[in-house]
Amino acid sequence: SPIVPRVVGTDDHVIDVPPSAHVVLVRNSDVPGIIGKVGMILGDAKVNIDDMVVGRTNSGQAALMALSTTTPVTDDVIAALRAEDGIWRIDGM
Numbered sequence: 035s036p037i038v039p040r041v042v043g044t045d046d047h048v049i050d051v052p053p054s055a056h057v058v059l060v061r062n063s064d065v066p067g068i069i070g071k072v073g074m075i076l077g078d079a080k081v082n083i084d085d086m087v088v089g090r091t092n093s094g095q096a097a098l099m100a101l102s103t104t105t106p107v108t109d110d111v112i113a114a115l116r117a118e119d120g121i122w123r124i125d126g127m
Contacts (some may be wrong), residue, residue, distance in 0.1 A: 047089035047098040054084065054102035058112075062096040063120040064090055070120050072099060079111045096122075 041051050045061065051057070060066045069088065076083060087104040112124050 039126070041100070044098065044100075046091050047096075049089040049098065049100045051085055051087045051100045051102065056103045058089060058101045058103065058107050058108050058127065059097040059098075059123075059125040060101065060115065060121060061123040061125075062099070063122070064095060065120055066089045067098065068097070068118075068120050072101070072115060072121075075111060075114050075118070076103070076107070077103070078103050079114075081111060083105055 039051060039053055041057075060068075060072055066107060075085070080105040083101050084104055087100050089098045090096065094115070107126075115121055115124050
Protein backbone atom coordinates (compact mmCIF):
# COMPACT_ATOMS: atom_id res chain seq x y z
CA SER A 35 0.00 0.00 0.00
CA PRO A 36 1.19 3.57 -0.65
CA ILE A 37 2.77 5.63 2.10
CA VAL A 38 0.43 8.43 3.17
CA PRO A 39 2.08 11.45 4.82
CA ARG A 40 0.75 12.56 8.20
CA VAL A 41 1.17 15.62 10.40
CA VAL A 42 1.98 14.12 13.79
CA GLY A 43 2.63 17.14 15.95
CA THR A 44 2.81 20.87 16.26
CA ASP A 45 4.46 22.79 19.09
CA ASP A 46 3.90 20.65 22.21
CA HIS A 47 0.73 18.94 20.90
CA VAL A 48 0.64 15.40 19.55
CA ILE A 49 -1.77 15.01 16.63
CA ASP A 50 -2.17 12.64 13.69
CA VAL A 51 -3.89 14.15 10.68
CA PRO A 52 -3.36 13.86 6.92
CA PRO A 53 -2.16 17.00 5.15
CA SER A 54 -4.94 18.91 3.44
CA ALA A 55 -5.37 22.00 1.29
CA HIS A 56 -7.43 23.63 4.07
CA VAL A 57 -6.40 23.10 7.70
CA VAL A 58 -7.37 25.17 10.71
CA LEU A 59 -5.65 24.77 14.08
CA VAL A 60 -7.72 25.81 17.08
CA ARG A 61 -5.84 26.22 20.36
CA ASN A 62 -8.17 26.20 23.32
CA SER A 63 -8.75 25.39 26.97
CA ASP A 64 -9.21 21.68 27.59
CA VAL A 65 -12.79 21.98 28.85
CA PRO A 66 -16.11 20.44 27.80
CA GLY A 67 -18.07 22.15 25.03
CA ILE A 68 -15.31 23.68 22.90
CA ILE A 69 -15.49 21.03 20.18
CA GLY A 70 -19.26 21.58 19.93
CA LYS A 71 -18.85 25.36 19.68
CA VAL A 72 -16.31 25.02 16.88
CA GLY A 73 -18.52 22.52 15.04
CA MET A 74 -21.57 24.77 15.30
CA ILE A 75 -19.70 27.85 14.04
CA LEU A 76 -18.28 25.95 11.07
CA GLY A 77 -21.62 24.25 10.37
CA ASP A 78 -23.52 27.55 10.49
CA ALA A 79 -21.02 28.90 7.92
CA LYS A 80 -21.58 25.80 5.72
CA VAL A 81 -17.94 24.72 6.15
CA ASN A 82 -17.69 20.93 5.93
CA ILE A 83 -15.13 19.17 8.15
CA ASP A 84 -13.29 16.38 6.31
CA ASP A 85 -11.13 15.29 9.23
CA MET A 86 -10.58 16.37 12.81
CA VAL A 87 -8.18 15.34 15.52
CA VAL A 88 -7.73 16.63 19.05
CA GLY A 89 -4.42 16.77 20.89
CA ARG A 90 -3.52 17.94 24.36
CA THR A 91 -0.38 19.03 26.11
CA ASN A 92 1.16 16.82 28.79
CA SER A 93 -0.17 19.15 31.49
CA GLY A 94 -3.74 18.71 30.20
CA GLN A 95 -4.50 22.43 30.40
CA ALA A 96 -4.25 23.28 26.71
CA ALA A 97 -5.82 21.47 23.79
CA LEU A 98 -5.52 21.70 20.04
CA MET A 99 -8.01 20.82 17.31
CA ALA A 100 -6.67 20.23 13.81
CA LEU A 101 -9.53 20.45 11.32
CA SER A 102 -9.30 19.69 7.61
CA THR A 103 -12.10 21.40 5.72
CA THR A 104 -13.41 21.08 2.17
CA THR A 105 -13.28 24.85 1.65
CA PRO A 106 -11.20 27.67 3.11
CA VAL A 107 -12.39 29.12 6.41
CA THR A 108 -13.21 32.79 5.84
CA ASP A 109 -12.00 35.68 7.98
CA ASP A 110 -15.48 36.22 9.45
CA VAL A 111 -15.65 32.58 10.59
CA ILE A 112 -12.18 32.86 12.11
CA ALA A 113 -13.32 36.02 13.94
CA ALA A 114 -16.37 34.14 15.27
CA LEU A 115 -14.12 31.33 16.51
CA ARG A 116 -11.74 33.79 18.18
CA ALA A 117 -14.67 35.46 19.95
CA GLU A 118 -15.60 32.25 21.82
CA ASP A 119 -14.57 31.89 25.46
CA GLY A 120 -11.85 29.30 25.86
CA ILE A 121 -10.42 29.65 22.35
CA TRP A 122 -7.00 31.26 22.46
CA ARG A 123 -5.65 31.14 18.95
CA ILE A 124 -6.58 30.14 15.39
CA ASP A 125 -3.90 29.24 12.84
CA GLY A 126 -3.89 27.91 9.30
CA MET A 127 -1.54 25.20 8.18
